[in-house]
Amino acid sequence: MLFVVVKKNKRGIHRRNSSRANAPSSASGTRFAEAAACLAEIGRGFHARGWVLGTSGNFSAVISREPLRLAITSTGLDKYKLTPAQFLEMDETANVVRGSGRPSAEALLHLAIARGVGAGAVLHTHSVWSTVLSGSHASQGGIALEGYEMLKGLEGVRTHKHREWLPILENSQDMIELGQRVSKTLRESPGIHGFLLREHGLYTWGAGLQEAKRHVEILEFLMEVLVRSGAAQSA
Ligand SMILES: [Zn+2]
Numbered sequence: 001m002l003f004v005v006v007k008k009n010k011r012g013i014h015r016r017n018s019s020r021a022n023a024p025s026s027a028s029g030t031r032f033a034e035a036a037a038c039l040a041e042i043g044r045g046f047h048a049r050g051w052v053l054g055t056s057g058n059f060s061a062v063i064s065r066e067p068l069r070l071a072i073t074s075t076g077l078d079k080y081k082l083t084p085a086q087f088l089e090m091d092e093t094a095n096v097v098r099g100s101g102r103p104s105a106e107a108l109l110h111l112a113i114a115r116g117v118g119a120g121a122v123l124h125t126h127s128v129w130s131t132v133l134s135g136s137h138a139s140q141g142g143i144a145l146e147g148y149e150m151l152k153g154l155e156g157v158r159t160h161k162h163r164e165w166l167p168i169l170e171n172s173q174d175m176i177e178l179g180q181r182v183s184k185t186l187r188e189s190p191g192i193h194g195f196l197l198r199e200h201g202l203y204t205w206g207a208g209l210q211e212a213k214r215h216v217e218i219l220e221f222l223m224e225v226l227v228r229s230g231a232a233q234s235a
Contacts, residue, residue: 028063032098035061035071036084038209039121046125047079051220054078056126057201058104061209062114068092072110074101108179109203116186119205121212126201129223134168134196142167143196145222153218154193155211166219167195194219 039059046052057079060072071087089098092115094107104110110122137143145164151157154164167185172178182203185195193215194204204219206212225231 028069029098031063032071032087032089033084035063035209036087039071039073039087040082040084042123042209042213043073043079043082046123046216047082049220051125051127051216052079053126058106058110058124059122060107060110060114061121062119063089068111068114069097070107070110070114072103072107074099075104106175108175109182112179112182113186113203113205116183117205119212120207121209122203122205123212123216124201124203125216125220127220127223129220129227130196130202131199132227133223134201135199138168138170138198140168143223143226145219145226148222148225150218150221150225153214155206155215156191164222165189165192167192169195169197171198171200 039061043052043057043059046057051057055076055078058073060070063069063071068091070090072090073082074086074088077086085099086101087099088096088101088103090103090107091097092111094103094111096103106124109124113119113122133143143166145151145166146162147160149160151160151162151164154162157164167189169178169181169185172181178197182195186192189195194202196202202216202219202223204212204215206215
């Protein structure tokens with residue numbers, strides 16, 4: 001018993017000393033905590049909108065670039081009661097370096113996007129609208145969004161005349177293979193703001209969390225408009 005107490009004390013002293021001596025580690029801890037709190041709030045909001053029901057969807061934010069570190073949802077969580085404690089920090093190979101549990105199954109896709117477009121945050125939803133459209137338009141390889149005022153909510157878009165191409169990728173449970181296709185799509189379609197996985201959902205991103213959240217809201221809005229208006233049938 002005495003041994004355990006001494007050991008705990010030693011660990012505690014060591015941790016305090018090392019965090020004081022190692023400012024980047026402490027700063028990274030703060031960035032992780034802030035990102036987890038923000039991601040949890042965004043996730044609960046998306047659940048309230050019906051975009052991540054059940055345990056669907058996953059969210060991440062880049063904590064550092066060199067080396068690449070992401071805060072990401074651990075797997076199998078009900079997004080309705082998402083808390084900051086349910087986030088993990090993972091490295092560039094999806095190994096957990098902070099927190100306990102496993103990252104989302106789709107962690108490799110988040111890494112592919114963080115690398116491919118330099119995104120600061122990646123958000124993934126499973127809405128009714130993205131599920132319907134990604135099925136009905138799969139044979140066309142994507143969906144064109146054009147003429148809508150709400151397009152101006154996408155970063156860099158200044159006019160409703162902008163034509164946004166939302167590629168549709170065939171769904172897969174092989175995340176290594178799918179991650180490679182995601183990277184290829186990002187290379188071949190520079191300037192896109194998101195893509196769909198067939199009958200699965202939407203991936204979008206942003207330089208930061210607020211931009212990524214805005215992109216989810218804009219793209220989900222536009223997909224809902226397409227389905228509700230019937231425009232998707234003739235597109
Ligand atoms: Zn998913």
